[in-house]
Amino acid sequence: MGFDISRRTLLRGGIGLAAVGAVAGSTASSVADAAPEPRTDAEIYGVTTKDPLVERRADPFVTHRISGMYYFTGSVPEYDRVVVRGAPTLAGLGDAAETVVWRRPASGTMGGHIWAPELHRIDNRWYIYFAAGDSDDVFRVRMYVLESALADPRDASGWRLLGKIRTEWDSFSLDATTFAHRGKRYLVWAQGEPEIAVNSSLYIAEMASPWTLATKPTRITTPTRSWEILGYRVNEGPAVLIRNGRIFLTFSASATDSRYCMGLLTADARANLLDRASWVKTPDPIFVTDPRTRRYGPGHNSFTVAEDGETDVLVYHARDYRDIAGDPLYDPNRHARVQKLYWHRDGTPLFGVPVGSGGPIVRLTPGDSPYGFVRHLDFALRVDTDLRELADSQYRFGPSALGGSFETITSVNHPDRVVCVVDGSLRLVPSSTADPGAASFTRVPVRGGVALRLASDAARCVRHERGKLVIGRQSGAASVFRLS
Structure with a gap:
C-alpha cells in the first residue's frame, strides 16, 4: 500500500508504529500520527532556506x-x-x-x-x-x-x-x-x-x-x-x-x-x-x-x-x-x-558560518546519544556532545545520481564533499570522486527518527558505535537518527 509521510515528520522523528510497519511492508492500513504535508521549509526547519x-x-x-x-x-x-x-x-x-x-x-x-x-x-x-x-x-x-x-x-x-x-x-x-x-x-x-x-x-x-x-x-x-x-x-x-x-x-x-x-x-x-x-x-x-x-x-x-x-x-x-x-x-x-x-x-x-545556497540544513543526533551531534573532524564523521564548531555538524540532503529515493549528504562548510562509506566508516570525500553506491542513502522512518540505509546494500545502515559512525545492521537506538 502507499501513503505519504510529511517532511516535518521525517525531520523531527515523530512517526508512530503504524508508519514504521508500513515502511517495512506490513499490512497496516493507516498511519495514525503522520502530519499533513507542510507548505513551506519554514514549517519544517524553523527558517526559510x-x-x-x-x-x-x-x-x-x-x-x-x-x-x-x-x-x-x-x-x-x-x-x-x-x-x-x-x-x-x-x-x-x-x-x-x-x-x-x-x-x-x-x-x-x-x-x-x-x-x-x-x-x-x-x-x-x-x-x-x-x-x-x-x-x-x-x-x-x-x-x-x-x-x-x-x-x-x-x-x-x-x-x-x-x-x-x-x-x-x-x-x-x-x-x-x-x-x-x-x-x-x-x-x-x-x-x-x-x-x-x-x-x-x-x-x-x-x-x-x-x-x-x-x-x-x-x-x-x-x-x-x-x-x-x-x-x-x-x-x-x-x-x-x-x-x-x-x-x-x-x-x-x-x-x-x-x-x-x-x-x-x-x-x-x-x-x-x-x-x-x-x-x-x-x-x-x-x-x-x-x-x-x-x-x-x-x-x-x-x-x-x-x-x-x-x-x-x-x-x-x-x-x-x-x-x-x-x-x-x-x-x-x-x-x-x-x-x-x-x-x-x-x-x-x-553562529556557525554564513551558509551557501542550497536546501534545508539539518543536524543529526543518534538515538543512543541524545545530547550528541554527528560532526566531521579531519573529514571523519563522529559523534560529539561538546560541540563549539557548529558548521562541522551541519548537513544538507540532496538528490543522488542514482535517482529514486536515494540521497547524498553534503557538508555545509565543505559543500564540495559528500558523506561516503570508506572501509566501513563514514568520511567526507570530494563529490567529484565519490562512488554513488557508497555515497547514497535512503531515509527510512523509524520510531524516534530515521534510519539511513546504504544504497549499495539495503541490509546495512549508518550506526553509531563508541563515537564513530560505521556501517552495520539496523538494530536499536544506535541506528536511529533524529534530524533537527
Whole structure:
C-alpha cells in the first residue's frame, strides 16, 4: 500500500508504529500520527532556506512578526531613501512589493548618504531610526528618527520626521538600535567620540522617549583587537538578543569588504547596562567570511523569530564574491540573508558560518546519544556532545545520481564533499570522486527518527558505535537518527 509521510515528520522523528510497519511492508492500513504535508521549509526547519532573501539590500532589519506580518527595511545601493516591505512569512519578503516611505531632500541637511534604517514598534507607533549625511558632505552623518501612527508601516502617508537624535557630541554617529529591558528602554549606537582615534565605538544610554536620551552615553566597546581594525577602526551595527538570563549584543567591525565581520558583547540580564564593566567582549569574531561557502563580509545583522514562534533567526548581509573594484561602500551587491541561530547547551549562541545556497540544513543526533551531534573532524564523521564548531555538524540532503529515493549528504562548510562509506566508516570525500553506491542513502522512518540505509546494500545502515559512525545492521537506538 502507499501513503505519504510529511517532511516535518521525517525531520523531527515523530512517526508512530503504524508508519514504521508500513515502511517495512506490513499490512497496516493507516498511519495514525503522520502530519499533513507542510507548505513551506519554514514549517519544517524553523527558517526559510531562500538565499539571498532580498538582493541588493545591505544592513538588513526584519521585525518580529506583528499581527501576522514581518516587515523588512535596509540600505539601498543608491543611499537615497528609506524603504519598507512586508509579508506574512520570512521567505515572502524576498518577492514582496517595496514602498518608499521617506526620501532624502535634494540638498542641505540629510541630503547625503542614507544608511541603515531600523523599524521598531513602540507604544503602538512605528519608528524608523536611520543615519543621514548632508548634501555638501555625505559623510557628515548623524542619526534621525521617523514616526508613524498608522498600523501599516508601508503606508508612506503616515510618516513624519521627528528630527535628529542628540547625543553628547555632535560627531559622526549612525546605526541606532533600541530595546526594552526590565521596564527601561535603551538606545545603542555607533559614534566617533572626538577624543578617541577610531572611526566609531559603541555607546548605550537610557531613553526618555523613542527619540530622546535620558542619560549620558556609556561607551561599551571600542575597536582594539586585530579583527576590528582592518581597513578602518570600526565597531558599528549593534543588534540585541535577550535570552537565557543574558543580553547578547552583536556588532560589526573593520572595513565593509571581505574583512567585515561580527563580534559579540555579553551582559548579565540583571546587571547595570549603563556600567561599562557589565559588558564582556568575546575575544574572537563570531561570524566571518567563509570562502568555502562563498560568503564574504558578513555583518550588520539583526535578529527575528521564525514562523514557529520559537526559532531565533540571524539576519545579515554578505556578498557572493571577495574581489571588489573601487570603494566597497559603493559595491551594490551586499544581499540580505537569513539563517537559523543555534544555541549551545550553556545558553550561549552558536553562529556557525554564513551558509551557501542550497536546501534545508539539518543536524543529526543518534538515538543512543541524545545530547550528541554527528560532526566531521579531519573529514571523519563522529559523534560529539561538546560541540563549539557548529558548521562541522551541519548537513544538507540532496538528490543522488542514482535517482529514486536515494540521497547524498553534503557538508555545509565543505559543500564540495559528500558523506561516503570508506572501509566501513563514514568520511567526507570530494563529490567529484565519490562512488554513488557508497555515497547514497535512503531515509527510512523509524520510531524516534530515521534510519539511513546504504544504497549499495539495503541490509546495512549508518550506526553509531563508541563515537564513530560505521556501517552495520539496523538494530536499536544506535541506528536511529533524529534530524533537527
